[in-house]
Amino acid sequence: MKNIAIGILGAAAFGFMATAASADTLDDVKAKGFIQCGVNTGLAGFSAPNDKGEWTGLDVDFCRAVAAAVFGDGTKVKFTGLSAKDRFTALQSGEVDILSRNTTWTINRDTALGLNFAGVTYYDGQGFMINAKKLPGVNSALQLSGAAVCVQAGTTTELNLADYFRANKMEYNPVVFEKFEEANAAYDSGRCDAYTTDQSGLYAVRLQMSSPDDHVVLPEIISKEPLGPSVRQGDDKWFHIVRWTYFALLNAEEAGVTQANVDEMKNSNNPDIRRLLGSEAETKIGTDLGVSNDWVVNIVKATGNYGEIFERNVGSGSPLKIARGINALWTKGGLQYGMPIR
Amino acid sequence: MAQEAIHDAPARASLIYDPRVRGIVFQLVLVVALALGIWWIVQNTIDNLHRSNIATGFGFLRGRAGFDISERLIEYTSDDSYGRALLVGIWNTAAVAAAGIITATILGFLVGIGRLSNNWLIRKLATAYVELFRNIPPLLVILFWYQGVLALLPSVRDSLSLPAGSYLNNRGFYFPKLMWGPGSWLVFAGFVVAIALSWYVARRAKARQMATGQRFPVFLTSLALIVGLPLLAFLLAGLPVSVEYPQKGTFNLTGGINVKPEFLSLYLALSFYTAAFIAEIVRAGILGVPKGQTEAYSALGLRRGTGLRLVVIPQAMRIIIPPLTSQYLNLTKNSSLAVAIGYPDLYAVGGTILNQTGQAIEVVVIFMIVYLGISIATSLIMNWFNAKMALKER
Numbered sequence A: 001m002k003n004i005a006i007g008i009l010g011a012a013a014f015g016f017m018a019t020a021a022s023a024d025t026l027d028d029v030k031a032k033g034f035i036q037c038g039v040n041t042g043l044a045g046f047s048a049p050n051d052k053g054e055w056t057g058l059d060v061d062f063c064r065a066v067a068a069a070v071f072g073d074g075t076k077v078k079f080t081g082l083s084a085k086d087r088f089t090a091l092q093s094g095e096v097d098i099l100s101r102n103t104t105w106t107i108n109r110d111t112a113l114g115l116n117f118a119g120v121t122y123y124d125g126q127g128f129m130i131n132a133k134k135l136p137g138v139n140s141a142l143q144l145s146g147a148a149v150c151v152q153a154g155t156t157t158e159l160n161l162a163d164y165f166r167a168n169k170m171e172y173n174p175v176v177f178e179k180f181e182e183a184n185a186a187y188d189s190g191r192c193d194a195y196t197t198d199q200s201g202l203y204a205v206r207l208q209m210s211s212p213d214d215h216v217v218l219p220e221i222i223s224k225e226p227l228g229p230s231v232r233q234g235d236d237k238w239f240h241i242v243r244w245t246y247f248a249l250l251n252a253e254e255a256g257v258t259q260a261n262v263d264e265m266k267n268s269n270n271p272d273i274r275r276l277l278g279s280e281a282e283t284k285i286g287t288d289l290g291v292s293n294d295w296v297v298n299i300v301k302a303t304g305n306y307g308e309i310f311e312r313n314v315g316s317g318s319p320l321k322i323a324r325g326i327n328a329l330w331t332k333g334g335l336q337y338g339m340p341i342r
Numbered sequence B: 001m002a003q004e005a006i007h008d009a010p011a012r013a014s015l016i017y018d019p020r021v022r023g024i025v026f027q028l029v030l031v032v033a034l035a036l037g038i039w040w041i042v043q044n045t046i047d048n049l050h051r052s053n054i055a056t057g058f059g060f061l062r063g064r065a066g067f068d069i070s071e072r073l074i075e076y077t078s079d080d081s082y083g084r085a086l087l088v089g090i091w092n093t094a095a096v097a098a099a100g101i102i103t104a105t106i107l108g109f110l111v112g113i114g115r116l117s118n119n120w121l122i123r124k125l126a127t128a129y130v131e132l133f134r135n136i137p138p139l140l141v142i143l144f145w146y147q148g149v150l151a152l153l154p155s156v157r158d159s160l161s162l163p164a165g166s167y168l169n170n171r172g173f174y175f176p177k178l179m180w181g182p183g184s185w186l187v188f189a190g191f192v193v194a195i196a197l198s199w200y201v202a203r204r205a206k207a208r209q210m211a212t213g214q215r216f217p218v219f220l221t222s223l224a225l226i227v228g229l230p231l232l233a234f235l236l237a238g239l240p241v242s243v244e245y246p247q248k249g250t251f252n253l254t255g256g257i258n259v260k261p262e263f264l265s266l267y268l269a270l271s272f273y274t275a276a277f278i279a280e281i282v283r284a285g286i287l288g289v290p291k292g293q294t295e296a297y298s299a300l301g302l303r304r305g306t307g308l309r310l311v312v313i314p315q316a317m318r319i320i321i322p323p324l325t326s327q328y329l330n331l332t333k334n335s336s337l338a339v340a341i342g343y344p345d346l347y348a349v350g351g352t353i354l355n356q357t358g359q360a361i362e363v364v365v366i367f368m369i370v371y372l373g374i375s376i377a378t379s380l381i382m383n384w385f386n387a388k389m390a391l392k393e394r
Helices: A002-022 A025-032 A058-071 A089-090 A107-111 A156-167 A180-188 A198-208 A236-255 A271-276 A287-289 A294-304 A307-311 B002-013 B019-051 B082-114 B121-134 B138-152 B185-212 B218-236 B261-289 B290-297 B304-340 B346-357 B361-387
Strands: A034-040 A079-081 A115-117 A122-124 A126-131 A146-154 A172-177 A195-200 A215-217 A225-227 A230-232 B160-162 B166-169 B174-175 B177-180 B242-243 B257-259
Touching: A002 A271, A002 B166, A025 A058, A025 A236, A034 A058, A034 A089, A058 A079, A058 A236, A058 A294, A079 A089, A089 A115, A089 B346, A089 B361, A107 A115, A122 A198, A126 A156, A126 A198, A146 A156, A146 A180, A156 A172, A156 A195, A172 A180, A172 B160, A180 A195, A180 A198, A195 A198, A230 A236, A236 A271, A236 A287, A236 A294, A236 A307, A287 A294, B002 B361, B082 B121, B082 B261, B082 B346, B082 B361, B121 B242, B121 B261, B138 B261, B174 B261, B185 B218, B261 B304, B290 B304, B304 B346, B304 B361, B346 B361
Parallel strands: A034 A079, A146 A172, A146 A195
Antiparallel strands: A115 A230, A122 A225, A126 A195, A126 A215, B160 B166, B166 B174, B174 B257, B177 B242
16 A cells, blocks of 8 residues: 555656656756757658668758757757658657658647747748649649649648639549658559649659659649748747747858858957857857857857758759749848847 | 354454455555546646647537548538538548448458368468468558559559449549439339338248248249339339449549549458458357257258258357457458548548647547447447347257
8 A cells, every 4th residue: 555655656746747847848858968850751852861861951950950059069869750640749749849840830830739930941832743744734733623632631731722722613632641652652653633732842752753854843832831840839948949040040141151161250350240159258148048159150060051051952952953032031032031149 | 242252353353454344445545546647647638738838628620621531421621610520531431341341241251161161272262361361461451452453553544444334543443323313212112112022021931831831932032022123113213314424534534433542442451351350250150060060950851051051150150240240340440541541531530630720639539439439339239149149048
């Protein structure tokens, strides 16, 4: 009886500790020594394992940047591949510390799902891809009435698709898969006439098809898809670290701080750059955030600035060759705008 | 006096050692511990949900779903509620489970009897079938049908033409749809009347055989009634039926009835997989009837067919039904593997809802309740059937 009572007390105490601990993600992360990051299971350019089995991509690099900010080491991060359906549960339950998985920022997710989006690492929009060899006459999404469309379950894509066909009074036949790979395979095998996801994703999927040149992306963009990393609600400290890591990447690009020149830039005469890189005397910017003062140096050393991450993974340095477009900095006519670090 | 003292003394001295008292105390402790444990889990969950600002409750079921479902047995559009979407999923699960159970039972009985056949080839084929499907995980069987068989069929443009205006392609199986015109109720009425008449004829024939020993060709009469009456009604009503054939549209075949490859592969896989287990159960059931029973009916002068039907099978059924029930339950639960091939069953639709609304706990509770409900209903029906078949000792 005594043992049982102790057992109950022990369980209750353990439960209390578990609840208390999960409120402070930064302490948890520091205690375990790495960040657990939820990513896509395989979306070229955003998160996919390369031929050496290392995770690469824009979403992956963002997590590395956060790891660099926290630990000064961009390798202290572990990745969990998540399907669209599992992703929010994984974040809510604490299985991952950050969800960086081409996830659209919506009000519902920001409020009812208990997430906090830290920023928009990629401004995207939903499009359609068809096999032009099999459907030579189709050059607009408005001609898709009656088509079978492959789509991934539990995404905003699935909802936009329904709205778009409804608004244009067209019939369609959704073929819904839980996993990205399953949807890709079904489209490739001819189960569907069209494939729909974010345009960046379409370019990535196209490269994975058995004959990429047969497939064309239709011109219509039917939705706004601001993709970004998110964290759990109720932990402002951790949320700030993730959000400001994103802003630091943008500010580094704006200031011209790159992986190659970051060490010289520390001694720059420009006060903005000195403040950004924590080389001002008596600076408290980093420690106020809960990280070291040279956090931006660590970030840029680990992953480069936002522009470098973009070009390496999805831009000119990658097979996807996506133009910066609206993802350029605000100074170059894009939407990416880093809040001032001061 | 002395006797009383002896009687009372042990009870007072050994309250702790009294097995009754100890039993009650330990059970109380267990109940309290269990209640505390559950309370803690629930409380902890509620606290965590509140802290993360995650909405709770089942109110979300009334919200607009906003996504489409391609396979549905009831009316549904993206404007309907999440609750209705779940209902579509439940019907889809029920449909594939019911179709699978029927096919698996028929196939399982055939293979099970085949394993006991005197024909070497049939026996070996049946054994190979059982060993093959019993030893492959059901998911693999589903993917085999989906990606290995149905995905390799020709595209819409080169659809395989089958007899009677049906087509087969990688979008599924298309066959003509019968469009019933006015007056067609006569045909259905004829069908119902024929069944009622057959039942009556069978009763009368049995009574007559009991009384006079004369037999009556019940089967042929019933067959003539069930085919003949609706046919007669059909002709009388002036052929009130038209056929809608599948036509080639821009993308797909339109018109007719389309059985999609997702349903087909799940249905075939579940049937083939479960049939292997049912075959073994049937074989065990038949072998479980003592040989003496066969010898007994032969001694009574019954023919082999009659003897099997009246003596062996009723006894074998008593062995077969209980494990058969658990195979039916397995088949129903395995249908949730549909999610791998995009068949919108309860689990797939519920998963989408879970993702769109974030109501993980509520949706999982619904999953549990529905699967439990389907399983209990199956069990109840099979238990009733079992009781009907059970040995009635007189």
